[in-house]
Each structure stands twice: as C-alpha cells, then as structure tokens.
Amino acid sequence: MAKDKTAPEKTGRIQQFRQTYQLTKKTDRRIGLWLLGAFLLVGAVGFVVFYFLLPSKGVIGLVMAIVGAVLFGSLAALILFGRRAQKSAYSQMEGQRGAAGAALRMLRRGWRVYEEPVAVTKQMDVVYRVVGPPGIVLVGEGNQHRLRTLMANERRRHERVAADTPIREVICGNGEGEVPLAKLVRHVQKLGREVKPAEMTDVLNRLKALDANRSPVPMPKGPVPTSMKGLRGNLRGR
Structure with missing residues (x-):
C-alpha cells in the first residue's frame, strides 16, 4: 500500500518540476545551458575534492568520487534552478493584478x-x-x-x-x-x-x-x- 501511495507523489513532483521548467524557459531561454554548466563545473570540483581527499583509492575511490561529483553537481543545478525560476516567475507576474x-x-x-x-x-x-x-x-x-x-x-x-x-x-x-x-x-x-x-x-x-x-x-x-x-x-x- 505504501508503494502505491508514494508512486503518485513522485510522479506529481516530477510533473511539477517539468511545469516550472517550462514556465521559466519562457523568459529564460538559456536556463538549460545554465543548469548544465552549473552541474558540470561544480561536479568537476566535487570530483577533485572527493578523489584527492578520500583515503580510498583505486576503483572504490573512483566510484565514490563520481558519486560525490554527481551529488555536488545536482545540488548546484537545483539551487541555480530555484533562483532563476523565482526570478522568471516574478518577471512574468510583474504588472498583473494579484x-x-x-x-x-x-x-x-x-x-x-x-x-x-x-x-x-x-x-x-x-x-x-x-x-x-x-x-x-x-x-x-x-x-x-x-x-x-x-x-x-x-x-x-x-x-x-x-x-x-x-x-x-x-x-x-x-x-x-x-x-x-x-x-x-x-x-x-x-x-x-x-x-x-x-x-x-x-x-x-x-x-x-x-x-x-x-x-x-x-x-x-x-x-x-x-x-x-x-x-x-x-x-x-x-
């Protein structure tokens, strides 16, 4: 029962992100490039930090560094998306009643x-x-x-x-x-x-x-x- 309840919630959250992205892209055409750049840049920094600072080396160290890079890059892209989406929403609302x-x-x-x-x-x-x-x-x-x-x-x-x-x-x-x-x-x-x-x-x-x-x-x-x-x-x- 719990699985059936969580599935619609996840679907709704994904749909919500998609709608927000589409709304943002109306006034911020390069939002996709900004998010990709933030993911790659911060992800690269995260990879270097994890790879050289973690005691584990070899395959385990490489895997952990990749995971860390994905986490860092995703977090940076999400934060940037929130800020630019907020700015875009304010821009679209400017001058409207309510x-x-x-x-x-x-x-x-x-x-x-x-x-x-x-x-x-x-x-x-x-x-x-x-x-x-x-x-x-x-x-x-x-x-x-x-x-x-x-x-x-x-x-x-x-x-x-x-x-x-x-x-x-x-x-x-x-x-x-x-x-x-x-x-x-x-x-x-x-x-x-x-x-x-x-x-x-x-x-x-x-x-x-x-x-x-x-x-x-x-x-x-x-x-x-x-x-x-x-x-x-x-x-x-x-």
Whole structure:
C-alpha cells in the first residue's frame, strides 16, 4: 500500500518540476545551458575534492568520487534552478493584478498568509494581510495615493482587535517608497521579530473575529498569477 501511495507523489513532483521548467524557459531561454554548466563545473570540483581527499583509492575511490561529483553537481543545478525560476516567475507576474498576493504565498513556516485581500477599491487597489514574526503586515498593491487612505482605514480596524500587536504597512510597486515585487517577500521577512510563536494563536483568533464581521471582499478581476505555487512546492522539496 505504501508503494502505491508514494508512486503518485513522485510522479506529481516530477510533473511539477517539468511545469516550472517550462514556465521559466519562457523568459529564460538559456536556463538549460545554465543548469548544465552549473552541474558540470561544480561536479568537476566535487570530483577533485572527493578523489584527492578520500583515503580510498583505486576503483572504490573512483566510484565514490563520481558519486560525490554527481551529488555536488545536482545540488548546484537545483539551487541555480530555484533562483532563476523565482526570478522568471516574478518577471512574468510583474504588472498583473494579484501579483503581490501570489508572491506573498512564498512565505514559509511561521507565517499565516491570507490569500483573499482584506480590502479592494473600485479601481482594484488591493490590500493583503500576512501575520508573522513582525506582527500584522498590510501589503498594498495599486495606486499609492488611494492605498494610503485604504491602508489607514485597515490599520484602524486591526488596532481595535489587536492593539498590542505591531502593524506594518508595505506598498508593492516600483515607485518612490514602494517595494518591488521581486524584493517583497525578503522585505517582509526582514521587518523584525516582535511576535513570538506562542502569541500567534491569540492574534489569529482576534483577526478571525474581525473577519467574521467583515463583508465579503471581491477578488480583483484579471489574470491572477499561479506560477509561484509550483515554484514554492519545488523549493520546499529541496
């Protein structure tokens, strides 16, 4: 039974890598050459290191050196693939509605990411919310001037139920004072560590009560990027 369960998982993982590779190749035509070069170069270094540093010589030493070279080369190619795939995904999402929300889903363990926005204007300016070590982070996407008012209103709503929790505001974009899409996740992660994991449950329960009294927020129409979902799964599987 266990074998039958693992087989579809492996097939799904391979399919996921294939899809991510195809998406990446749309904007990074030389991705295959980069991966091959990284595998050969780092693999050669790994071969030399294993062959000359291991005490075993002869056939056993050669086999271990080849295995080490394959491991080193594969790891280097996988790391490079993850970085270039991430860069490509951000490039494809740039300018699309919902891009900030898709990027925020890259946040890993220790973060609570709300996929639906907490506020939307008629012009489709959007405010997303994530909760993590820095506290509550409101991330705006759209026109900066309209977002200032929208985010200020959301800050006041959140302060009513979580007055002791730090609330940060970030606007995703390429204007002055905004955070580019490609740097959004890292920027949010570097906002500090003021909420302990033990306090997260209380904060989330307070926000749940706030959301219960909120009218449903319509999702912004238009292409919502999904390429980050597969990429996130690939990075977690490394």
